[in-house]
Amino acid sequence: MSAREIRPGIFWVGVNDRTTDLFEGVWPLPHGVSYNAYLVVGEKIALIDGAKAPFAEELLRNISEIIPPEKLDYLVVNHMEPDHSGSLPQLRRAAPGATVLATQHALPMLAHFYGITGGVRAVSDGEALDLGGKVLRFFHIPFVHWPETMATYEETQKVLFPCDAFGGFHALDGVLFDDEVDVAEYEDEILRYFSNIVGMHSKPVLRAIEKLAGIEIEVIAPSHGLVWRKDPGHIVELYSRWARMEARPEVTVVFGSMYGFTARMAEAVAQGSAEEGVPVRVLDAGRIHVSYLIREAWKRKGLVLGAPTYDTGIFPPVEYFLRLLERKRLRDRVVGLFGSYGWKGGSVPKMRERVEALGWDLVGEVSFHGAPTPEDLARARELGAEVARRLRGSAPSPKGL
Ligand SMILES: Cc1cc2nc3c(=O)[nH]c(=O)nc-3n(C[C@H](O)[C@H](O)[C@H](O)COP(=O)(O)O)c2cc1C
Ligand SMILES: [Fe+2]
Ligand SMILES: [Fe+2]
Numbered sequence: 001m002s003a004r005e006i007r008p009g010i011f012w013v014g015v016n017d018r019t020t021d022l023f024e025g026v027w028p029l030p031h032g033v034s035y036n037a038y039l040v041v042g043e044k045i046a047l048i049d050g051a052k053a054p055f056a057e058e059l060l061r062n063i064s065e066i067i068p069p070e071k072l073d074y075l076v077v078n079h080m081e082p083d084h085s086g087s088l089p090q091l092r093r094a095a096p097g098a099t100v101l102a103t104q105h106a107l108p109m110l111a112h113f114y115g116i117t118g119g120v121r122a123v124s125d126g127e128a129l130d131l132g133g134k135v136l137r138f139f140h141i142p143f144v145h146w147p148e149t150m151a152t153y154e155e156t157q158k159v160l161f162p163c164d165a166f167g168g169f170h171a172l173d174g175v176l177f178d179d180e181v182d183v184a185e186y187e188d189e190i191l192r193y194f195s196n197i198v199g200m201h202s203k204p205v206l207r208a209i210e211k212l213a214g215i216e217i218e219v220i221a222p223s224h225g226l227v228w229r230k231d232p233g234h235i236v237e238l239y240s241r242w243a244r245m246e247a248r249p250e251v252t253v254v255f256g257s258m259y260g261f262t263a264r265m266a267e268a269v270a271q272g273s274a275e276e277g278v279p280v281r282v283l284d285a286g287r288i289h290v291s292y293l294i295r296e297a298w299k300r301k302g303l304v305l306g307a308p309t310y311d312t313g314i315f316p317p318v319e320y321f322l323r324l325l326e327r328k329r330l331r332d333r334v335v336g337l338f339g340s341y342g343w344k345g346g347s348v349p350k351m352r353e354r355v356e357a358l359g360w361d362l363v364g365e366v367s368f369h370g371a372p373t374p375e376d377l378a379r380a381r382e383l384g385a386e387v388a389r390r391l392r393g394s395a396p397s398p399k400g401l
Contacts (some may be wrong), residue, residue, distance in 0.1 A: 003065040006227055007017070007157040007219060011039040013062035014223075015055040016171040023083070023169070027196050027291045028202055031189055032171030035059075035083055036223045038161060039066055040154055043132025047098075048152055048161045049223045053086030058175070060094055066127040068329035074129070076136070077102040078163035079149045080109040084223055089114050103140055105148035114234065118133050119287060123150070132324035139211060141165065143204035145197065151212065158218040161245070165208055166235045167188075167224030169193040186226060187238070188295070193224065194242050195298040196291045199328045200352035209240055233241070243333045247301040249391040251280040251384065252291050255306030256286045256315040261340040261371050262308045265271050265380040268372075272384025276390055280384070283318040291352050293321050294328060302387045303333045303360075305351055309341035322354055331358075334390050336383045337365040 003013045014036035023029050035051035037059055045067060051059045063069050077085055080102070088110075092098070100110065100120040103146040110116040123129070123173035135155040144150060144165045151162040168190030175181055198205060219230040220235060226237050251273040257263035266282055273280045281300070283293055285307075299301050307318035314322065335355050339347040348367040355362050364383045368376040 001172060001174070003062045006038070006176070006229070007159055009041045010154060010157055010159055010228065011041070012057065012118040012176055012221070013039050013066065013364050014063070015051050017055060018153035018171055019267035020045060020052070023116075023329065028289050029169060029191075031169060031376075032173045033169050033224055036221065036225075036227070037084075038221055039063060040131060040134050040259050042134035044073040046073055046076050046131060046136060047072055047091070048076040049078055049084045049163060050075070050087035050091060052083045053090075057086050058086035060090065068303055068391070070097070071095070071260060072098040073131075074098060075100045076152050077106055077110070078152055078161065078223070079146060080106050080113065081146060081164070082113065084163065087347035088116060092116065092119075094114065101138070103148050103150050105142075109148060128155070131246065141204070141211065142258050143201045143209035144208045145201060151208070153217075154312075158216050160215065160217045160220050161206070161223070162212075162221045164198060164222065166204065166220050166224060166228070166281065167222035168226070168240055170225055172226070172325070174229050178226050178234070179225065179228065180229045183226070183234065189341065190225065190235075190238065191242065191298060192291055192295040194239065195294045199242070199298065199330070201293070202245070202329065205239060205243040209236060210241075213216065233307045242298060245298075245330065247332075248299055249302070249385055250300040250393070251281070251304060252296045252300045253280060253282045253300035253304045253306065253384075254285050254297070254318065254321060255282070256284065256308070256318040257306070258308060258310075258315070262306045262315075262338070265338050265366065265368070265372050265376065266306050268377045269306070269336065272381035273302070273388040274384075275381075276385050276388035276392065278388035285321050290317075290321050290324055294324060297325060297330060297333070301332070301334055302391050304384065304387055306338045307347045307351060308339050308345040309345055312344075312346040314347045315339075322351065323329070326354065326358060333360045334387055335360045336387045337362070338369055338380055340366070340370060340381060342370065361390070363390055
């Protein structure tokens with residue numbers, strides 16, 4: 001995509017990445033991702049954010065459509081993760097006179113990531129920079145997504161550049177703004193990004209939202225995905241709900257199974273929930289990438305986990321999923337557990353320990369020997385029904401989750 005003016009004197013000059021298979025080396029990108037960067041053109045010119053290193057040339061090409069890159073006065077580094085900062089060495093070569101602006105916390109990273117020590121200035125929280133006709137103001141928002149992160153706000157046009165906050169997976173398919181797409185089609189990829197990338201920092205996200213609440217914002221221009229000009233409140237609302245761990249009163253059944261015994265029980269659990277009139281989603285942890293499992297668990301308040309015993313413990317794909325939920329600090333789930341064993345059950349008690357440590361509401365569990373008997377299946381159905389009944393008693397589904 002070529003450069004595009006988003007407000008008078010403010011241009012999107014980012015890039016689409018449709019070739020990286022795994023974001024951060026872990027998270028699949030079937031729909032790609034964009035690295036949004038923005039030019040703010042006053043008497044002085046600032047570039048806000050950048051792109052991953054292999055896309056630096058394309059970024060420079062887009063900048064060149066608006067100004068010769070050597071005219072850049074400032075490189076604003078909101079965040080040091082290399083999906084944005086990777087282009088810095090090439091940008092510095094193209095604009096040797098430009099000053100890098102970042103928080104104090106970013107300075108050692110600039111030195112250790114790229115050997116950049118000179119031509120750098122730390123900006124303080126709330127500091128303003130008059131570009132002549134455009135005014136930038138910097139707000140530190142630590143841990144959204146790293147400790148050094150800040151958001152930049154352009155005061156005359158009321159545009160917020162919050163970097164990773166309010167971003168999402170999904171490249172920009174020829175368009176840029178929320179009013180040019182069916183936003184609902186993007187929301188699943190935005191939530192997969194939120195839950196996997198920034199979810200563990202939900203508290204800092206809420207703190208950042210609170211901190212920026214006093215600012216008059218007309219456009220939210222994040223560094224991944226759509227630019228929000230029609231309804232910036234919508235993305236703030238989605239992020240707030242997800243960060244507060246609000247979820248639909250529905251059930252996600254995540255199971256793993258080697259020989260089908262635990263899988264049979266997963267079907268019975270799902271039927272039990274469905275019979276109570278509660279929507280259910282069943283996901284095989286061995287076959288579906290964990291990033292989708294995390295997203296689905298973030299969406300729904302009910303979570304039933306099924307795992308056979310494996311090497312005395314939890315079947316590895318389910319254990320990995322649970323481990324990541326711990327790392328992402330997902331809270332406030334209504335949970336059921338089930339699993340088969342060959343000689344001495346270990347998976348269900350071990351899942352129980354983890355669930356209790358997480359402070360989740362454990363409704364019940366079914367551990368069974370080998371193939372499920374009709375009685376085991378009936379217990380699984382009852383487990384699904386019990387989780388569903390617990391959810392029905394909770395608040396109705398907030399819109400947009
Ligand atoms: C590699 C491997 C390791 C296992 N380790 C244990 C174990 O430590 N304890 C146990 O009781 N069963 C163990 N089992 C047996 C399974 O838990 C048992 O066969 C179970 O019924 C499989 O359920 P599934 O059909 O849902 O995979 C192991 C099986 C495999 C293949
Ligand atoms: Fe990041
Ligand atoms: Fe990022």
